[in-house]
Amino acid sequence: MGHLKTMSSRASNRKLTPSQRNRVRSITTPLNEWYAVRHRDLPWRENQDPYRVWISEIMLQQTQVKTVIPYYERFMGRFPTVVSLSEADEDEVLEYWAGLGYYSRGRNLRVAAQQVVRDHGGALPNDEAGLRSLPGIGEYTAAAIGSIAFDHAVPVIDGNVERVLARYLTLEGDPKKGDSNTLLREAARIALPNEQPGDHNQAMMELGATVCTPRAPGCGDCPIASGCRANKLGRPEAFPPPRQRRKPEIQHWLAAVIVTPTGIVVRRAAEDAPFLKTQWGVPLWPVDDAPDPRQAATKLRALVRSEFDFELGRASYQAEIKHSITYRSLRVHVVTIPASTANEQTAPRTVQVGDAWKLPGLHRKIVECAARQSTNN
DNA sequence: TAGACGTGGCG
DNA sequence: TCGCCAAGTCT
Structure with a gap:
């Protein structure tokens, strides 16, 4: 038995x-x-x-x-x-x-x-x-x-x-x-x-x-x-035993801090964005590998031009920010670019640096990074 | 149901 | 610096 x-x-x-x-x-x-x-x-x-x-x-x-x-x-x-x-x-x-x-x-x-x-x-x-x-x-x-x-x-x-x-x-x-x-x-x-x-x-x-x-x-x-x-x-x-965790994935992104006379341009993330879906924030684009500063600035300028109707100034690389969202270890390459709206009808939403607290933590970090750099320059 | 979801504290 | 984990819920 x-x-x-x-x-x-x-x-x-x-x-x-x-x-x-x-x-x-x-x-x-x-x-x-x-x-x-x-x-x-x-x-x-x-x-x-x-x-x-x-x-x-x-x-x-x-x-x-x-x-x-x-x-x-x-x-x-x-x-x-x-x-x-x-x-x-x-x-x-x-x-x-x-x-x-x-x-x-x-x-x-x-x-x-x-x-x-x-x-x-x-x-x-x-x-x-x-x-x-x-x-x-x-x-x-x-x-x-x-x-x-x-x-x-x-x-x-x-x-x-x-x-x-x-x-x-x-x-x-x-x-x-x-x-x-x-x-x-x-x-x-x-x-x-x-x-x-x-x-x-x-x-x-x-x-x-x-x-x-x-x-x-x-x-x-x-x-x-x-x-x-x-x-x-x-x-x-x-006790209790350690939990199984998904392996972190490093992902590189370009972030555009578009500085207009009325503030920094923000937009709503798409419903099918990989993270922060439908949240307000600065434009982001994924990139395959870590760009060097010059590549980042050049590429970002082209991306902004393809999606916005702006007169653009010179793009300048600021810094890399690290930020994790669940299993994603983001490496966000921040690029600032001065702009003026070519067409008032399509004026985008903007935020002041002082209002960055209203954005998700990732975007807050990006805006504050750009503000800090430009203050130093 | 296992995986996705944000961010910061802390060792 | 980095990885673990947090007063969970939803799909």
């Missing part, structure tokens, strides 16, 4: 053992006492207003707290209510999102606000199905809003929670899949108290973000280190 034993021991990996369950239960009290004292004062923690919680959770997707804070303050200043966001132009919402990345988050936020006004009387739905029906809200964000804003006793599982529990239980597999995922979910549910579930969920994430970090975790400062198996093994960094 060897195969039966194998089957049963494999099946048992899908449930926490009684002793594991006890260890997980012992997380709750010390963790929440730690959080009460050590939590960071963050702008979205001033109150439980569902709109504020929602905006913060969307911004925090794949984005660190330190990065989010200034964007959050600026965004809330301009769009303080669901209605104000629902009435905004997409371009303006994206201006306030520019630099944060993952721009579908900003587009979805506006559409969702319109849905909330139209279908829910302007108040975020306070049930999971209602929240998940909104674009941009998936399993994690619905649970985060539900627990933090509405006191629903549902656990959240984000990258932090995955790491904390994978270490605590020394889960060997990918926490997003298979048995490790099943065990993780059971553990997260068991650790969750019925009182103040939002604080508990934030405590789990806060611990992951500030103590149980991916590299160099601070086990000496961890309130649950005594029950943590990875700490006992002395190699907490080994």
Whole structure:
């Protein structure tokens, strides 16, 4: 009956053992006492207003707290209510999102606000199905809003929670899949108290973000280190296992900073552009290899002439900028070129250097690079 | 469902 | 400098 034993021991990996369950239960009290004292004062923690919680959770997707804070303050200043966001132009919402990345988050936020006004009387739905029906809200964000804003006793599982529990239980597999995922979910549910579930969920994430970090975790400062198996093994960094990543591809691009009397020319990227689709920015063209400065200037001049109706001045090479977008390692060769519009009817949209913050990070870097160079000249 | 999506912090 | 990874969602 060897195969039966194998089957049963494999099946048992899908449930926490009684002793594991006890260890997980012992997380709750010390963790929440730690959080009460050590939590960071963050702008979205001033109150439980569902709109504020929602905006913060969307911004925090794949984005660190330190990065989010200034964007959050600026965004809330301009769009303080669901209605104000629902009435905004997409371009303006994206201006306030520019630099944060993952721009579908900003587009979805506006559409969702319109849905909330139209279908829910302007108040975020306070049930999971209602929240998940909104674009941009998936399993994690619905649970985060539900627990933090509405006191629903549902656990959240984000990258932090995955790491904390994978270490605590020394889960060997990918926490997003298979048995490790099943065990993780059971553990997260068991650790969750019925009182103040939002604080508990934030405590789990806060611990992951500030103590149980991916590299160099601070086990000496961890309130649950005594029950943590990875700490006992002395190699907490080994959990969870590293993820498989697509190999970076180096790509060379030419960027045109076309300087007209009214500002720098920007245009909308095509819907089928390889990245930053439909986003405003300076014209970009792919090139096969790294050009030398003279080639870059000459080629760029020809490209600008082929697509715009300008009187062009002398093209001058500025610098190479490095910028990564997902798996693409971009090498962007920045060329400036003075221009005057030959035909007022076709006057393009322009931006001032001071407004470069309204552009995606890549284009902001390009404009600021050109401005810096020309100041030096 | 695995891959795409932006950017910055940090060791 | 460079590579890993982040309070995920969508298709």
